[in-house]
């Protein structure tokens with residue numbers, strides 16, 4: 140009986156251990172043979188960094204229509220409304236199911252779920268776990284439920300094996316840097332965004348656009364790649380200190396953005412001052428830094444800062460940032476979130492058979508031109524369940540006879556820029572403020588390199604990541620050039636305005 144069960148179980152390989160990959164595995168775990176492959180340890184992801192929380196309509200005083208409106212409004216109505224409605228309707232059910240399995244979210248004095256208010260949300264609807272450690276608590280909880288899943292850690296996914304429009308295998312480098320190929324019935328890309336394409340980013344170091352580049356090389360379509368969200372306030376502690384996010388909640392608690400002379404920099408830009416939309420604040424901070432100012436968060440008016448923000452305080456202390464004495468935290472804006480990605484339908488299906496994409500790497504249209512805070516954990520949870528359901532319901536695939544020649548890709552060899560130079564170029568031309576001539580100059584510079592095809596001989600992780608970053612940068616630049624007008628997070632200054 141067991142043998143029969145094993146024989147008929149679908150084999151699923153998930154690439155990425157963040158909220159999207161882990162939740163897909165959670166909903167597949169008893170119904171398929173699941174392997175999760177991830178680049179570093181399973182704890183290495185942006186999901187583990189998420190401080191703010193997860194948005195969900197769980198109270199009668201709130202409504203799905205209101206959350207939908209706030210999401211569309213933040214996305215400048217470029218969102219796919221049906222995708223937004225689906226996420227907002229189905230996400231809370233996933234949260235309830237996780238609670239039923241034992242997930243603990245922060246509660247108020249009455250033992251009810253504590254719902255926080257965040258910028259651009261018109262109701263209190265943001266759940267937290269462990270205060271400012273929501274992502275860590277949520278992702279670790281889901282990992283703890285995956286005992287039946289096989290993990291392959293320290294494995295760098297490189298490319299899919301595709302035959303006749305169907306993904307049948309995955310080439311990767313194992314923990315000994317040996318090339319391996321794994322075959323399965325279904326593959327799920329959950330590799331996150333593109334943070335490390337930029338010099339300054341809140342993202343985990345493993346987030347280098349790999350999944351987007353793999354999907355593109357395999358024949359997938361990408362969409363909305365020009366829409367990148369830059370967060371206004373990352374710690375500016377110097378080169379050797381990871382620029383953690385100093386969340387909006389700190390400004391929500393009363394902190395103000397000031398320059399070295401104590402001038403409040405947001406005056407005159409928005410009546411919401413320091414709580415203006417992220418893209419507006421990012422541009423003002425960026426402009427001030429370009430003009431030679433050092434920008435700080437003045438926390439002198441925030442009551443009990445260390446109690447309110449224990450994780451941020453601990454990190455600042457560990458890295459000897461003298462915030463207690465100065466009552467200031469040095470910040471600068473940085474790359475935070477990708478709204479575009481690999482085009483999928485509502486069940487996460489890409490245009491290639493047997494390949495799904497979910498989470499930040501995927502484009503379902505939920506975020507439009509700018510993401511509403513705390514909606515990305517929700518996206519990961521809700522769409523992961525849809526991916527799992529789609530795989531579960533799909534008819535069992537017929538096995539393909541794969542011959543070894545189909546695994547070999549030929550390339551003329553790589554010719555790559557230094558990573559630091561690439562990152563400097565993208566930061567200058569594809570960042571917070573863009574100009575068509577600078578984007579075109581970047582594409583002209585990139586054209587001297589060869590990065591489109593990775594051949595079988597390449598086992599250098601740095602090179603593979605750099606080639607992926609080049610390919611993704613090209614996509615962003617082309618998308619940004621196509622969109623002449625500013626929209627949401629894409630801010631373009633046309634020549635005549637310069």
Ligand SMILES: Cc1cc2nc3c(=O)[nH]c(=O)nc-3n(C[C@H](O)[C@H](O)[C@H](O)COP(=O)(O)OP(=O)(O)OC[C@H]3O[C@@H](n4cnc5c(N)ncnc54)[C@H](O)[C@@H]3O)c2cc1C
Pocket residue numbers: 154155156157158159160176177178179181183184185186187188189190191192193194273274294295296297329330331332341342343345346347349350383384475476497498499500512513514515516517519
């Ligand atoms: C500092 C910070 C704070 C945030 N706060 C919030 C918040 O409060 N609320 C909210 O909703 N969102 C927040 N976000 C956004 C949110 O955390 C992410 O969008 C979301 O977690 C993405 O989940 P994911 O599973 O798609 O990708 P990730 O969590 O980024 O996981 C990607 C996984 O893929 C792996 N991987 C990548 N490339 C490869 C490869 N080639 N081979 C193998 N494995 C690979 C990575 O190592 C990782 O395991 C925050 C993001 C950051 C960076």
